[in-house]
Amino acid sequence: MNSVLESEIVQLHAEICAGLADPNRILILYELSQSPRNVTELSTNLKMAQPLVSRHLKILRERRMVVAKRHGTVVEYTLADRRLIKALDLLRAVLRDGLSKHAELADALA
Amino acid sequence: MNSVLESEIVQLHAEICAGLADPNRILILYELSQSPRNVTELSTNLKMAQPLVSRHLKILRERRMVVAKRHGTVVEYTLADRRLIKALDLLRAVLRDGLSKHAELADALA
DNA sequence: CAAGAATATACGGATATGTGCATATAGGCA
DNA sequence: TGCCTATATGCACATATCCGTATATTCTTG
Numbered sequence A, B: 001m002n003s004v005l006e007s008e009i010v011q012l013h014a015e016i017c018a019g020l021a022d023p024n025r026i027l028i029l030y031e032l033s034q035s036p037r038n039v040t041e042l043s044t045n046l047k048m049a050q051p052l053v054s055r056h057l058k059i060l061r062e063r064r065m066v067v068a069k070r071h072g073t074v075v076e077y078t079l080a081d082r083r084l085i086k087a088l089d090l091l092r093a094v095l096r097d098g099l100s101k102h103a104e105l106a107d108a109l110a
Numbered sequence C: 001c002a003a004g005a006a007t008a009t010a011c012g013g014a015t016a017t018g019t020g021c022a023t024a025t026a027g028g029c030a
Numbered sequence D: 001t002g003c004c005t006a007t008a009t010g011c012a013c014a015t016a017t018c019c020g021t022a023t024a025t026t027c028t029t030g
Helices: A003-020 A023-034 A039-045 A050-062 A083-098 A103-109 B003-020 B023-034 B039-045 B050-062 B083-098 B103-109
Strands: A066-071 A074-079 B066-071 B074-079
Touching: A003 A023, A003 A083, A003 B003, A003 B023, A003 B083, A023 A039, A023 A050, A023 A074, A023 A083, A023 B003, A039 A050, A039 A074, A050 A066, A083 B003, A083 B083, B003 B023, B003 B083, B023 B039, B023 B050, B023 B066, B023 B074, B023 B083, B039 B050, B039 B074, B050 B066
Parallel strands: none
Antiparallel strands: A066 A074, B066 B074
């Protein structure tokens, strides 16, 4: 395969990963994994300032990790792909196992 | 669960994700998924400057995503957990499906 | 111990990221 | 139209990330 394309793909791959690489976005994604939510709901449930939520949602939208749908004045966000949660769960499992030494945190994850 | 611990865990979770969030590190991880490699091998195979490889390996080491083992003057790096590759593959699949519109890249990924 | 190979780190600079605060935009409705 | 609610964006700033180049460190072997 063309190596220009190859590196372009790796770049996009990294951008998806970067989409997961922030605590607030992880919380947003898990929240959306329960059910679609609008910005205000996310903001109150996660105790995050509304502009902050909006900006993180923008990042996730640009990477097509969430989908936005307007209903009047409300915008409902949906998880674009369940495999994002699957990946997050896998990584959390890796974390848990790699943490077997730090008793406190490991217990909390058990 | 204690919410201080909770947010500490989410923080670590995000750091693992950030470990994946760079094209060069993705290449390194996939290379290591084939078999353990030393720094020079990674550097030549991936055509990356040696200090660059070392620094990325340090990041992966700190997050316990790879394991280093010295053999004399050579340091052999091993993937710490296969699930990291599983997660990367999942995310690449998400990327492929989300890209169905961009024919060129989508083809390259097929 | 000296010399060489393999690996790691320090420094400097360019760019990116996360955030608070203020403000803009968009849609519904009196 | 004017107002209210919901959401998005601009600005400013602090911090983090990535990288090239040069240099340090570590280990082996003569």
